[in-house]
Amino acid sequence: MKTIRYIFKKQIILLMMLSVFCLKGQAQVEDKLHFNVDWQMNAPISTDFADKISGWGMNFEAGYYVTPRWSLGAFLSFHTNHKYVDRQTLQLSPTESLTTDQQLSAFQLPFGLSTSYRLGQNDYLKPYVGVRLGAMYAENSSYMTTVRYYSNPWGFYVSPELGMNIYPVPDKRLGFHVALYYSYATNQTDLLIYSMNGQNNLGFRVGICF
Amino acid sequence: MKKLFLFALAVTALFSSCEKDPDLNKLSSDYAVYTNYDNSIQFNKFSSYYLPDSILIAGSGMKAQYWKDENAQKIIHEVVTEMDDRGYTRVDDKDKADIGLQLSYAQSTTQIISPGYGYGYYGWWGAGFWGPFWNDWYYPYPVSYSYDTGTFVAEMVDLTAKPADESKKVDLPVIWHAYASGLMYNNSRIDMQLTLRAVGQAFEQSPYLNILYTDK
Numbered sequence: 450m451k452t453i454r455y456i457f458k459k460q461i462i463l464l465m466m467l468s469v470f471c472l473k474g475q476a477q478v479e480d481k482l483h484f485n486v487d488w489q490m491n492a493p494i495s496t497d498f499a500d501k502i503s504g505w506g507m508n509f510e511a512g513y514y515v516t517p518r519w520s521l522g523a524f525l526s527f528h529t530n531h532k533y534v535d536r537q538t539l540q541l542s543p544t545e546s547l548t549t550d551q552q553l554s555a556f557q558l559p560f561g562l563s564t565s566y567r568l569g570q571n572d573y574l575k576p577y578v579g580v581r582l583g584a585m586y587a588e589n590s591s592y593m594t595t596v597r598y599y600s601n602p603w604g605f606y607v608s609p610e611l612g613m614n615i616y617p618v619p620d621k622r623l624g625f626h627v628a629l630y631y632s633y634a635t636n637q638t639d640l641l642i643y644s645m646n647g648q649n650n651l652g653f654r655v656g657i658c659f
Numbered sequence: 660m661k662k663l664f665l666f667a668l669a670v671t672a673l674f675s676s677c678e679k680d681p682d683l684n685k686l687s688s689d690y691a692v693y694t695n696y697d698n699s700i701q702f703n704k705f706s707s708y709y710l711p712d713s714i715l716i717a718g719s720g721m722k723a724q725y726w727k728d729e730n731a732q733k734i735i736h737e738v739v740t741e742m743d744d745r746g747y748t749r750v751d752d753k754d755k756a757d758i759g760l761q762l763s764y765a766q767s768t769t770q771i772i773s774p775g776y777g778y779g780y781y782g783w784w785g786a787g788f789w790g791p792f793w794n795d796w797y798y799p800y801p802v803s804y805s806y807d808t809g810t811f812v813a814e815m816v817d818l819t820a821k822p823a824d825e826s827k828k829v830d831l832p833v834i835w836h837a838y839a840s841g842l843m844y845n846n847s848r849i850d851m852q853l854t855l856r857a858v859g860q861a862f863e864q865s866p867y868l869n870i871l872y873t874d875k
Binding site: 503505507527531536538543544545546547548550551552553554556588592593595596 | 678679685687688689691693695696698842860864
């Protein structure tokens with residue numbers, strides 16, 4: 450009987466220890482997980498297609514700190530830029546001409562993996578440098594009064610980023626997030642008279658982190 | 660891997676609906692005007708043209724219907740003015756004309772696909788209208804387009820391409836075409852004004868339609 454009691458006691462202690470480890474493990478996972486939800490301002494550069502800066506975009510990101518400074522994660526963002534082009538005659542080919550005005554629209558939806566490295570150890574301000582790699586879906590359109598011509602190419606996407614998480618109350622998970630980014634995607638578009646071999650963007654994001 | 664790909668596609672489809680549409684109210688009410696032509700043709704070799712006194716209404720059924728009222732005459736008059744300004748002379752006998760012009764108005768969406776040959780729409784101008792020696796007609800250049808409701812179409816055919824032996828039929832080439840489309844205002848005065856402006860634009864962006872043109 451003593452032996453049985455001893456085995457039970459030992460099992461109970463082991464279970465308690467395991468549950469403590471589990472709880473501790475769960476807490477650690479939660480501490481290491483972090484999320485960003487941002488509004489973004491984006492300006493296409495080095496193009497004459499829909500290059501007007503706009504704030505029609507968002508960014509979503511989830512990461513996990515594999516070391517205290519280094520995080521790995523995934524992201525998805527989307528953005529639309531427009532540009533009005535006054536009525537003009539477009540030479541579509543040596544024999545084709547089209548006279549119209551247009552609303553040009555460039556929609557981009559990159560997603561993939563992200564990594565970042567924290568700089569400094571301030572409890573309130575946590576700056577970082579990061580880079581994103583992935584794929585980008587684009588939809589470049591020319592809207593006329595009754596028709597829309599469009600191209601929806603895919604490409605590879607890379608984006609270095611410099612950002613900062615701001616925690617007004619350091620003990621709380623919730624904070625603010627700001628970031629500056631540049632992005633390049635290999636998407637190619639030939640639409641009417643417009644030809645794009647790659648898409649470049651500059652922008653910034655403002656949002657929350659938790 | 661397949662599941663991941665499908666998931667990525669589903670996410671892409673979901674978020675692509677987040678695209679912000681541009682403000683289409685900024686767009687001008689003027690019609691978009693498209694022109695194309697056969698660049699192997701020297702349009703200055705022609706001097707006379709035949710233009711019917713009616714406009715075909717496409718999409719009104721299998722049987723062709725023609726528009727002949729005062730508004731139709733205004734459009735025809737505008738085409739005549741543009742052709743005359745470019746040195747061409749209108750003739751009453753199509754057998755004596757170098758080129759023919761046919762005007763059409765798409766009453767409903769009309770799909771035309773022609774990769775050089777063929778013509779897949781009934782209720783349009785028949786090649787036989789231009790003489791018994793024309794079998795069918797074709798674009799010497801690739802075209803593939805759809806005319807939306809309310810589209811005005813002008814086509815020019817080369818009547819000098821008729822066979823030496825008139826008992827043998829040949830195909831009639833369309834050497835120039837133009838179409839104009841935009842929003843209909845259901846106001847005949849405004850729609851007419853926009854159509855007349857579009858006719859003028861079609862000729863303006865086709866400088867090769869001139870008996871004095873010497874760019875070749």
